[in-house]
Amino acid sequence: MYTDFFGFTEKPFSLVPNPNYLYLSYKHGHALTFLEYGLAEKVGFVMLTGEIGIGKTTLIRHMLNKIEDDMDVAVIFNTNIMSTDLIHMILDEFEVEYTDGIGKAKALNILYDFLIEKYADKRKVLLIIDEAQNLSDEVLEEIRMLSNLQTDEDMLLQIMIVGQPNLRDKIQDPGLEQFAQRISVSYHLSAMTQEETGAYIAHRLKKAGGGPEIFSMEFVEKIFEVSGGIPRTINLLCDAALLYGYADSTKEIGLDILEQVIEDKGGMGVFTKQKLNNTAETILKDDSQEKLKDKISKLELRTEQLARAMNGQLKRTESRAEFCRDEMVSTLKSQLEAERKRSAGLEYMYGKLKGKYDFFTQFKRVQ
Numbered sequence: 001m002y003t004d005f006f007g008f009t010e011k012p013f014s015l016v017p018n019p020n021y022l023y024l025s026y027k028h029g030h031a032l033t034f035l036e037y038g039l040a041e042k043v044g045f046v047m048l049t050g051e052i053g054i055g056k057t058t059l060i061r062h063m064l065n066k067i068e069d070d071m072d073v074a075v076i077f078n079t080n081i082m083s084t085d086l087i088h089m090i091l092d093e094f095e096v097e098y099t100d101g102i103g104k105a106k107a108l109n110i111l112y113d114f115l116i117e118k119y120a121d122k123r124k125v126l127l128i129i130d131e132a133q134n135l136s137d138e139v140l141e142e143i144r145m146l147s148n149l150q151t152d153e154d155m156l157l158q159i160m161i162v163g164q165p166n167l168r169d170k171i172q173d174p175g176l177e178q179f180a181q182r183i184s185v186s187y188h189l190s191a192m193t194q195e196e197t198g199a200y201i202a203h204r205l206k207k208a209g210g211g212p213e214i215f216s217m218e219f220v221e222k223i224f225e226v227s228g229g230i231p232r233t234i235n236l237l238c239d240a241a242l243l244y245g246y247a248d249s250t251k252e253i254g255l256d257i258l259e260q261v262i263e264d265k266g267g268m269g270v271f272t273k274q275k276l277n278n279t280a281e282t283i284l285k286d287d288s289q290e291k292l293k294d295k296i297s298k299l300e301l302r303t304e305q306l307a308r309a310m311n312g313q314l315k316r317t318e319s320r321a322e323f324c325r326d327e328m329v330s331t332l333k334s335q336l337e338a339e340r341k342r343s344a345g346l347e348y349m350y351g352k353l354k355g356k357y358d359f360f361t362q363f364k365r366v367q
Contacts, residue, residue: 002246003208012208013239015232017055019062023203023231025196027189028059034187035063039071039126039158043184044147046160047132049167050189053232056162059189060128071124079131083138087111090127112149115156125157132163137175144179191229194221200231201238215241218255226262237261 003011012021024032031048038046050056064073074093081089087107091098096114098107118125129135129143149156161167168188171180192200198220202212215223219241227233240261245253 002242005246006210006214006242006251009209011239012204012210013235013242015235015239017058017061019058019065021204021207022055022058022062023196023200025192025200027192028055031059031187031189032063034185035059035160036066038160038185039063039067039124041184042124042155042158044155044159045183045185046158047167047171047183047186048160048162048189049165049186051191051230052164053230054189054191055231056189057130058231060130060160060162067126070122071126072118073126073128075128075130077130079129079134079139081135081139083136083142086139086142093127094125112156115149119151119154119156126160127157128160128162130162132161133167133170134163137173140171140176140179144182147182192231193229194224197224197227197229197234200234204235204238214245214251214253216252216254219253219258222255222258237265240265 003009014021022028031050035046035048048056048060067073072094074090076089076093078089084104087104088098091107091111091114094114096110098110102110115125127146135143143159143161146157146159147155165188168186170176171183198212201215201220201223205212205214215238223234223237227237237258241253241257244257244261245251248257250257
């Protein structure tokens with residue numbers, strides 16, 4: 001609607017993830033480097049986390065556009081699934097044919113054959129799982145088991161999991177320790193700075209055929225304040241501000257228009273950093289001392305439970321180490337005993353041969 005008015009070729013602040021509009025802030029650039037390293041080095045698991053709207057999907061799509069032709073990629077978005085459905089879903093995403101109704105074991109064999117075939121053709125296989133924070137512990141364990149699909153030298157399947165910050169908290173659970181150990185590369189994508197926010201807005205305006213002069217400096221500063229440097233919120237506010245500017249027939253968008261946008265959008269789904277902070281302060285003020293004590297008590301209990309879990313794991317590790325030591329000593333003793341018997345046998349044979357040699361020597365001298 002407003003594109004012609006401002007001279008844009010397209011909407012600069014669309015909410016649809018578009019890799020062509022990717023702005024590589026310092027953190028986004030680091031995240032991309034980590035992801036590309038994980039793929040290049042053929043590590044097993046790669047994890048990317050970040051707040052809602054931080055640009056994870058855009059970054060992944062940008063990376064996929066750069067992937068070489070020798071890689072097959074499948075992306076899973078629906079993560080509210082049962083563990084029994086995972087393998088079938090992976091086969092579907094890779095467009096591998098199979099008979100409906102087959103069990104998990106048969107489906108796993110089909111997937112393994114598919115991976116072996118790709119490996120023989122010197123092709124890489126990448127599975128990306130988005131919104132991974134929704135996965136149950138059982139499904140995460142199934143995913144971990146997929147890392148066992150490998151040759152003596154290479155992983156047959158690389159896996160990239162992408163999710164919100166609570167994904168990091170989830171895999172720190174003691175019950176998912178083995179899964180956490182499989183993650184070779186991970187990066188947490190955080191919000192942009194105020195300077196990066198201004199550069200981000202200018203970048204998108206330029207991409208759409210406009211210029212940064214459309215927004216005032218005060219506008220950009222306020223955008224950062226209320227968005228917290230989250231790209232999706234920035235896009236939503238800037239898009240609305242351009243629409244308001246078009247309605248007012250002004251091509252210079254100032255702070256007054258943005259404040260009107262924020263006021264009107266207050267009940268329409270714009271949750272800004274400022275609002276979140278205000279909400280947190282209200283909760284703290286209204287919370288009674290007893291409730292705070294209860295929260296502290298629960299936190300202490302959780303700490304004790306984690307400590308017991310860690311101590312239990314340490315004892316099991318020490319027990320396994322002691323068992324391995326005793327087993328090694330027993331093996332060495334057996335090998336030593338066998339070597340002694342072998343040595344005694346060799347000495348016996350040597351004595352017999354030497355006796356025959358001495359006899360024939362003396363017999364020859366008598367002749």
